[in-house]
Amino acid sequence: MEERKLTKKDYVVVSSMLFALFFGAENLIFPLHLGQLAGANWLPAALGFLVTGVLLPLLSVLAISITHSEGVYDVGKPLGPVFALVFMVLIHGTIGPLFGTPRTATVSYTVGVAPLVPAHLQTLGLVVFSAVFFALAYFLSVEQSKIVSNVGKLLNPVFLVLLVFVFFLGFSGPLGSTASQAVTTAYKTGAFTNGFLQGYNTMDALAGLAFGVTVVTAVKFMGKKNANSIAFVTARAGLFSMGFEAIIYLALILLGAMSLGKFAVSANGGVAFDQIVNHYLGVVGQSILAALITLTCLTTAIGLVAAFAQDFHKHFPKISYKTWLAFTSAASFLTANLGLNQIIAWSTPVLMFLYPLAMALILLSVFSPLFHRDSVVYKFVVTFTVVPALFDMMAAFPPVVSQSGLGKAMASFQQSYLPFAQYGMDWVVPALVGMVLGVGCYLVKRHVSLGKVPEQNQQ
Incomplete structure (x- = not known):
């Protein structure tokens, strides 16, 4: 059977999906805060951030492509099946229901929705919001063949339209000039280094390994069966998506630096984003911020729950993909509402142990x-x-x-x-x-x- 040749539109959709999977709430607010911290030195800080915030995730995608892997298990396979399986379980556990996936709901609620909810209803608000959030993540990923369409054609374009609207407001009526803005102490002589470390600490390279199975599965559903063809499409989508992410990062960092003309350095990027959109749009700005944060967190959550279910079903096939998907969605909901801080406190050390190993395996694969x-x-x-x-x-x-x-x-x-x-x-x-x-x-x-x-x- 002859392989289907992918069109330019197909490449755009796959790249859009991969961008959306990577681009979570922290990717939206970290660069903004970095711009505020760097001030007039925003450019060297941005370059440092791009080296690690874009290059390392790109290398993780290329690691999947170069080794013709179908997921994180295959990346660790040269060290033996036992190591590969344990590594896969730990990666998916920590960036999945024990840490990463619950945070997609709590961050989107805290930054985007909580300001709209009365103080005495905050706990109930999180329960309701996270229930709806993970139900959506489940239903939008339950059909594996539709993930690329749901994320790449539907959710991500809506997110990008809203983000471009914010950029239009920010750059057409700038809050100040970057050249005259104050620079925090750490960024006066070490702007590039601090930007480099900020990008490194996003740990997006781990997500790249986890999302590999979702991208490969999506490409297969689009008609590619040959391993070389799948690897080529994966690499090309990685280059396109990371290139676009670099442009978004630059715009966010620049917007953060310009915002110092009106606001002081904020406690974090979420506060800065809230101040900026409220300046331009008032109460409507809070609604746009809520939509932006929720959309970007939802697409990442879809990627995380789908990747978890796909990898676990592949290696424990007696349990269906849908059952694994329901399990990780429900577990993430429970973690988000029942002691997230305590679970994070004990799962973060595992994440810190895995990150150097993941970086070593990515570079070895490349x-x-x-x-x-x-x-x-x-x-x-x-x-x-x-x-x-x-x-x-x-x-x-x-x-x-x-x-x-x-x-x-x-x-x-x-x-x-x-x-x-x-x-x-x-x-x-x-x-x-x-x-x-x-x-x-x-x-x-x-x-x-x-x-x-x-x-x-x-x-």
């Missing part, structure tokens, strides 16, 4: 053609990365653990002996050491195996 995806290289790099990842995990635990005798001793060692620990990137040097040793072993093994071929031919 460069895997150079060493034929040899498992020896993977094992060396990941083994060396585990050590700083354990230190990161310990530092992220609640005080009862992180401030214990062991916790303080590990923190002291980490800050004293692991390079770049103060930036949260203490895994880089150990991973490079592991890479050198792993590639060295790979080259020796390859040399020995090539040497045996002539000997066998002579015999």
